[in-house]
Amino acid sequence: MTKPIRIAQVTNVADALAIRSEVFIEGQGVPANEEVDGQDPECLHWVVSDELGPAATLRVLPKSENLAKIQRVAVLDRARGTGLGTMLMQHVMGELAEMGFTRATLGAQLSALGFYERLGFEVHGPTYLDAGIEHRDMDRSL
Template sequence: MTPAVTCRVAIGQEDLDACFAVRKEVFVAEQGVPEDLEYDEYDGGAVHVLALRSVEGAPLGTGRLLLGDAAVVKNGDPDPGVGALGRLAVLAAARGLGVGARLVAAIEDAARERGLHAVDLHAQTHALGFYERLGYEAYGAEFLDAGIPHLAMRKPLR
């Protein structure tokens, strides 16, 4: 049975702590990303989105949207109308339930609300199909981030 899921922009320290705990579980514990690489100087100015199980409010996933100069650094495009989606993470027990797609939609909504016309991301290569199904297109050469192969992707917002 698919759980009822709520996705929303994180508000307050409790929500941010939940976002960071999900990221630690997925990226640091599961994927072996060093903790000092997982958390960066962009977290403070990012729009964090949190997925919660609607019934009891347990965190299921998270992602962030970078704006302005932080997005330019991440996506390499000086266009201030392009945001950077990143740090998308869904706990293992919630995978395959549509949580990731709901998080991406919520991040895209946050981007639209801030007047952005496109979203870029750096996808782990194993996740390309997921992002392609959501309308993202890969561009450029494969690169390593924290020792994991990635491709840049972009989606225009309508």
């Protein structure tokens, strides 16, 4: 497991957008207008950096006083399998709990279901397409 240099909530989303662009737009073929959907100003953003710089990101859209929707979880290819994604998720879930959120929800790509299940998320609802990629909704208590 790689040791992160920093996991930080950020207000300048340039690093987050660069990671998301590389992972989703370039890597998975998500149309840019779907990835950059206009909701970033409403969201909370985190970036984790390793010894080479920004490596992973996610955003959280507060849905209600108690419910947080985790979105746009992205880890650069060079950092996959290092544990940075797990560290980022665990860190953010802890911060969300401290902020008073009691539940977290997300839409997981089918290929990532196991990752989220290991973090305590449970699948519910049918499979659906988001940006042409199959997803399932998941949630967990914080």
